[in-house]
Amino acid sequence: MPRVDPHSYTDSTHPVTTHISLSFYFDFPSSTILATALLSLSAPHSGAFTVDSRSLSISAVVDPVTFVALPFTLEPVSSDAVLGQAVTVTLSNQSQLLFIFKTSPSSSALQWLSPPQTFNKSVPFVYTQCQAIHARSIFPCQDTPAARIKYSAKLNIPQYLSAVMAARHVNRRDPVSGESNGACDDSLWCGEGRTVEEFVMEQPVPPYLFAFAVGELGFRELGPRTKVYSEAVPEMLDAAAREFAGAEEMIKVGEGLFGPYDWERFDLLVLPPSFPYGGMENPRMVFLTPTVIKGDASGAQVVAHELAHSWTGNLITNKTNEHFWLNEGFTTYAERRIVEIVQGKERAVLNIGIGWRGLVEDVERFKDNMEFTKLKNNQQGIDPDDVYSSVPYEKGYQFLWRIERQIGRPAFDEFLKKYIAAFKFQSIDTETFLDFLKANVPGIEDHIDLKLWTEGTGIPPDAMEPASDIYAKILSLANEFKSGRIPNEDEVSNWGGQEWELYIENLPKSIEASQVLALDARYRLSESKDYEVKVAFLQLAISSRCSNYYNEVEKTLKEVGRMKYLRPLYTALVQGPGKEEEKIFAKRLFLEACSCYHPIAQGVVEAILAKHM
Numbered sequence: 001m002p003r004v005d006p007h008s009y010t011d012s013t014h015p016v017t018t019h020i021s022l023s024f025y026f027d028f029p030s031s032t033i034l035a036t037a038l039l040s041l042s043a044p045h046s047g048a049f050t051v052d053s054r055s056l057s058i059s060a061v062v063d064p065v066t067f068v069a070l071p072f073t074l075e076p077v078s079s080d081a082v083l084g085q086a087v088t089v090t091l092s093n094q095s096q097l098l099f100i101f102k103t104s105p106s107s108s109a110l111q112w113l114s115p116p117q118t119f120n121k122s123v124p125f126v127y128t129q130c131q132a133i134h135a136r137s138i139f140p141c142q143d144t145p146a147a148r149i150k151y152s153a154k155l156n157i158p159q160y161l162s163a164v165m166a167a168r169h170v171n172r173r174d175p176v177s178g179e180s181n182g183a184c185d186d187s188l189w190c191g192e193g194r195t196v197e198e199f200v201m202e203q204p205v206p207p208y209l210f211a212f213a214v215g216e217l218g219f220r221e222l223g224p225r226t227k228v229y230s231e232a233v234p235e236m237l238d239a240a241a242r243e244f245a246g247a248e249e250m251i252k253v254g255e256g257l258f259g260p261y262d263w264e265r266f267d268l269l270v271l272p273p274s275f276p277y278g279g280m281e282n283p284r285m286v287f288l289t290p291t292v293i294k295g296d297a298s299g300a301q302v303v304a305h306e307l308a309h310s311w312t313g314n315l316i317t318n319k320t321n322e323h324f325w326l327n328e329g330f331t332t333y334a335e336r337r338i339v340e341i342v343q344g345k346e347r348a349v350l351n352i353g354i355g356w357r358g359l360v361e362d363v364e365r366f367k368d369n370m371e372f373t374k375l376k377n378n379q380q381g382i383d384p385d386d387v388y389s390s391v392p393y394e395k396g397y398q399f400l401w402r403i404e405r406q407i408g409r410p411a412f413d414e415f416l417k418k419y420i421a422a423f424k425f426q427s428i429d430t431e432t433f434l435d436f437l438k439a440n441v442p443g444i445e446d447h448i449d450l451k452l453w454t455e456g457t458g459i460p461p462d463a464m465e466p467a468s469d470i471y472a473k474i475l476s477l478a479n480e481f482k483s484g485r486i487p488n489e490d491e492v493s494n495w496g497g498q499e500w501e502l503y504i505e506n507l508p509k510s511i512e513a514s515q516v517l518a519l520d521a522r523y524r525l526s527e528s529k530d531y532e533v534k535v536a537f538l539q540l541a542i543s544s545r546c547s548n549y550y551n552e553v554e555k556t557l558k559e560v561g562r563m564k565y566l567r568p569l570y571t572a573l574v575q576g577p578g579k580e581e582e583k584i585f586a587k588r589l590f591l592e593a594c595s596c597y598h599p600i601a602q603g604v605v606e607a608i609l610a611k612h613m
Contacts (some may be wrong), residue, residue: 005320006380007133008144009050009086014267014609015041015095017051017142018204021051022153025184026214028124031105031112034184035097037139038064044095052143054084055104055312060182061089064098076150082383087140099140109134111165111274111598118215118272119231122520123161124213127271127287128309129280129600132321132384135207145206145317146427154179155197157214164229164269166211166282167201203262203283204425206317211282213452222268223248225261228239228271240270243293246300250307253341258311258334262424274561278302278599281309281331289562291531298497298530301339301351308334312418321384325375326433329396336397345468350498352397352466353474357505359394363418363458366391370457372485375399376430385600388563393561398463398519403437405464406447409577415440430454474499478506486519497530504536526552535565550585559590561597563604570605574612583613 003506004012015407021038039051051067053074061070072089087096113125128138133491136143157165175196180189184526199212218232220241228240247266255261279302281288286306292299312330332355340348366372372387379387404412420435434450444450451566452460479485492499504525520526523535526549538556541549557569573579573586587609594602 001260001608002510004146005144005384005391005570006386007083007321008142009052009083010142010144010147011050011469012046014049015043015045017146017149018042020139020141020149020151022151023156023180024153025156025180025189028112028126028158031110031126033103033110034188035102035139036100036180037141038096038183039141041095041097044093045091046156047091048088048091049091049097050086050088051140052084052088052133052191053140054108054134054137055106056085056101057104058087058099058140058430060100061087062098062100062182064096069093070097076194080412084136084379100180101140103138106599107134107137108599108603109137109338113272113274117274117596119233119236120216122604123216124264125213125231125272127213127215129212129276129277129287129363129598130452131208131280132212133208133325134600135210141207143207144320145208148204148206148317148425150204151210152200152213153435155199155212155214156180156194157197159193159195160216161214162213162217163197163212164217164285165197165199165201165250166205166266166285167199169285170198172197180331186325201283205283205314206427209314211280211285211287214270214393215481217269218260218341223251225251225264226266226268228268228270230290231272236270236293239293239295240268243295243297244303246297247303247307249270250300250304250338250342253338254307254311254334257341257413257416258308259420261310263310268303268312273559274580274596274598276561276563276602276604278562278564279306281306281313283310283314289560291560291562291565292532294497295409296496299345301335304338305331305335308332308338308519315420315424316369318459319427319429320379322377322379323429324384325392325396325399326428326430328393329375329400332371332393332397333400346470347498349466349468349471350502353471353502354498354505355390355394356403357463357502358390359398359459362391362394364387365389373457373459375454383603385603394588395459395463398459401464402448402453402460402462403441403444405535407441412487469500471502475506475566478503481507481515481519483512486522492523497528497533500525500528500530500533501536504533504540507540509540509543511540511543511544513541513548516541516546517548520549531556531560531562531565535569539568539572542569554589555586558596559592561601563601566597566601566605567608570608571612574609586611 002012004010016041019040023036025034042578051089061072070089074087075085109128110131118125173196175190175194176189216232217238218227220226220237220468230236232241263283268286268290275289292302310333313327316322318326334350362375371377470498528534538553573582
C-alpha cells in the first residue's frame with residue numbers, strides 16, 4: 001500500500017481521520033487504561049482501512065450507528081519493532097468506527113508512577129509523551145503528523161486525583177451510567193469514588209501533540225493566559241511560578257514577531273523528574289522537566305522554545321519526521337528572537353554558541369552515518385527516537401539565520417509572518433517550504449545553495465559561529481585551560497549557568513584528572529543546582545577518568561530522567577577502549593534506575609549500552 005509516512009501504516013489512498021472521541025477509564029493498580037475511541041473519517045470508505053497501534057489489546061471494532069461488529073485483523077507483535085502493529089478494519093461505506101481496547105502496562109507513551117516515585121510520595125501519577133510515534137500506544141489512530149485531528153476526551157479517574165490535557169477543560173463531574181461505550185461495564189465506569197474530567201481540542205493537531213497527566217495537581221496563576229501546574233507541593237509550585245513569571249511578556253513578544261497566538265491558553269505543567277525531555281510543546285498545556293527550574297529565571301528559555309512552537313510546529317507541522325527540521329529549526333530560530341527581546345542580545349548569543357557546540361558534536365556522533373546530519377533525511381526503517389539529535393534544531397536554525405543574513409532581518413520577518421499565515425493548521429514538507437521561499441524571495445537560490453543546506457551532509461561552509469565579546473572571552477578562557485590556567489574569580493564574577501555551560505563544553509575532552517579536580521575545587525561545579533552545568537562537568541570528569549565523581553554521576557542518573565543528561569553520561573561511561581569497570585558501573589546504574597525512566601528514555605539508554613557493551 002502507498003504509505004503517506006515511513007513511520008505509519010496510514011495508506012495515502014484512505015480518508016483521513018478528522019475527529020476522535022475518547023473515553024478512558026484509568027486503572028492505576030494494573031497500570032492500564034480501559035478505553036474506547038470513536039474515529040470519524042473525512043469521507044465514507046469501503047474496503048480495508050488501516051490504522052497504527054502498539055501494545056494495545058483490541059477486543060472489538062464496531063459500527064457506532066448499527067453496533068454491528070466490523071471485521072478486523074491485527075498484525076503480529078513482532079511484525080515491525082519500529083512501527084508497532086497495523087490494525088486493518090473492513091468497512092462498508094462507513095465514515096465512523098468505534099474501537100474498544102485496553103492499553104498495556106508497557107505502553108511506550110505512558111509512564112505510571114507509584115507514590116514513592118512522585119514528589120508528594122502519597123498518590124500515583126501518570127503522564128504521556130507521544131512524540132514522535134507513541135500516540136499509537138494509547139489509542140489506535142493514523143499516527144502521522146500528516147493527518148491532523150480534533151478530539152474530545154472523557155477521563156474517568158479516582159476522585160482524589162485531577163487531570164490536565166493539551167485541550168480545553170469542559171467539566172468535572174460524576175460518571176453517568178451507560179457512557180462507557182463498551183470500554184468496561186457500567187458498574188466499573190460508574191463506581192464509587194470516581195470522577196470524570198472532560199476536555200475538547202477544537203483545532204486540528206498532529207497525534208503526537210495528544211497529551212494528558214493525572215495526579216494530585218495544584219497550580220499558580222501567572223497571567224491572563226497562563227497557569228503553572230505541578231504536583232500539589234507548595235515549594236515546587238512557588239519555585240515554578242517565580243521561574244516562569246515572565247510568560248505573558250513572552251507571549252506578547254511572540255505575537256509581535258509571528259502573528260496572533262491561536263491557542264487561547266498557554267498553561268505549563270512541571271512533571272516529575274522522570275520526564276524525558278526539557279519540554280514538550282503540547283498546545284494549551286506545555287510539559288516541562290523540573291530541571292528547568294534554576295532559581296534565576298534562565299529556565300524560561302525552555303519555555304520560550306515551547307512557546308515558539310505555538311507558531312512553528314503546532315500551527316505548521318512537519319509532514320513526516322524526515323522533515324523534522326521544519327518544526328525544530330524554525331522554533332529554535334523563533335525562540336532566540338524571543339530571548340533576544342526579553343533577556344537581551346548577549347543571552348541569545350550564548351544560546352547560539354551552546355547550540356553551535358552541540359551541532360558540531362552531533363555531526364561527529366553521526367560520522368558513521370552522515371544521513372542523519374541532513375535536514376531532509378531518509379528514515380525508512382529507523383526509529384526516530386534513535387536518531388534524535390540537535391541537527392534539526394541547530395542546522396535548521398543556521399539555515400534560517402543564513403537566509404536572514406542574506407535578505408536582512410526586516411524582510412525575513414515579513415517572510416516569516418507570510419509563511420505562518422499561508423500554512424497555519426497544515427502539515428508540510430521541505431519541498432513545500434523551498435517552493436514558498438523561492439516564490440517569495442526571488443533569486444534566493446542564486447545566493448544560497450538550498451539543496452546543499454537541506455540535502456547535504458555535515459555543516460555547510462556558510463554556516464556561522466556567533467560572535468560577541470563575552471562569547472569570545474569564554475572561548476579564550478576555555479582555550480587557556482589547555483595550559484592549566486583556571487579563570488580567576490574576577491573573570492567569572494558575572495557568569496551564570498549558560499556561561500559556565502559554554503565554558504565547560506569548549507574545554508579539551510582529554511585533560512588530566514588533576515585539572516578537573518582543581519577546577520571543581522575552586523568553583524564547585526559538581527554541586528551546581530543547574531543540571532546543564534553539572535552534567536557538562538560530570539561528562540568531562542568521566543572522559544578524564546576522574547573516578548572521584550562517580551558517586552555524583554550515580555546520584556544524577558538516579559534522580560533525573562531527562563535524555564539530554566542520560567545520553568551523554570551513559571555514553572561517556574561506556575564509550576572508548578579499556579572501560580570495563582565503567583561499563584559494569586553503567587549497567588548496574590541502569591538496572592537500578594530504569595524503573596524511574598520513561599519508556600522512551602529506557603529505550604535510548606538500552607541502545608547505548610547494547611552498542612558499547
